Amino acid sequence: MLEDPGVQQYTMVPVPVPVPVPVPSGFERTWLDRYEEGRRDGTREGFAVVDEDGSFLGLALAFAIDREGHELELGYTVAPAARGRGVASVALRLLTDWAVRELDPQRIQLQISADNPGSKRVAVRAGYVYEGTRRSAQFKQGIRQDLEIWSRLPDDP
Ligand SMILES: CC(C)(COP(=O)(O)OP(=O)(O)OC[C@H]1O[C@@H](n2cnc3c(N)ncnc32)[C@H](O)[C@@H]1OP(=O)(O)O)[C@@H](O)C(=O)NCCC(=O)NCCS
Numbered sequence: 001m002l003e004d005p006g007v008q009q010y011t012m013v014p015v016p017v018p019v020p021v022p023v024p025s026g027f028e029r030t031w032l033d034r035y036e037e038g039r040r041d042g043t044r045e046g047f048a049v050v051d052e053d054g055s056f057l058g059l060a061l062a063f064a065i066d067r068e069g070h071e072l073e074l075g076y077t078v079a080p081a082a083r084g085r086g087v088a089s090v091a092l093r094l095l096t097d098w099a100v101r102e103l104d105p106q107r108i109q110l111q112i113s114a115d116n117p118g119s120k121r122v123a124v125r126a127g128y129v130y131e132g133t134r135r136s137a138q139f140k141q142g143i144r145q146d147l148e149i150w151s152r153l154p155d156d157p
Contacts, residue, residue, distance in 0.1 A: 072103060114146035
């Protein structure tokens with residue numbers, strides 16, 4: 001999955017910072033270690049998305065969990081072979097439900113590159129609301145990207 005240009009361009013590793021390119025050798029371990037560390041101190045959580053037969057489909061991620069402020073940011077990434085069949089939409093709904101159950105969030109945020117239409121559809125399908133755009137907010141692989149802010153508050157339908 002780390003070889004996929006979409007993952008390299010759009011997926012945030014914790015902080016949030018995009019996957020480094022070229023991907024350093026062993027980076028998958030570093031990535032998972034950050035989530036294990038975050039799970040221990042309560043600042044991050046990461047879930048594998050798996051099919052009914054247990055095969056790996058992608059990742060559903062909670063980075064930057066602020067337990068005191070009841071805020072967090074979510075992310076998701078689907079393996080190329082599993083795209084286009086609703087995996088991300090289900091994953092984001094399940095991840096949102098988990099956050100609501102576990103963290104009583106007053107605000108859940110997504111940051112989505114303005115030129116990532118698939119991810120914006122996923123946000124809409126999970127009930128997130130577009131707030132605005134951070135212009136020229138990220139520099140990656142020679143390209144400056146605008147980042148859209150999407151959020152979900154407790155009273156949102
Ligand atoms: C974006 C991504 C998560 C979508 O995953 P997915 O499982 O294929 O998405 P879904 O099947 O749930 O599709 C949801 C909707 O988005 C649409 N969609 C998916 N990919 C799309 C694309 N590249 N362009 C336009 N629409 C797209 C689907 O048609 C569907 O639309 P609908 O609501 O009208 O039916 C996946 O392509 C991915 O992992 N990309 C690389 C990493 C990434 O961008 N992560 C998100 C960072 S914010």
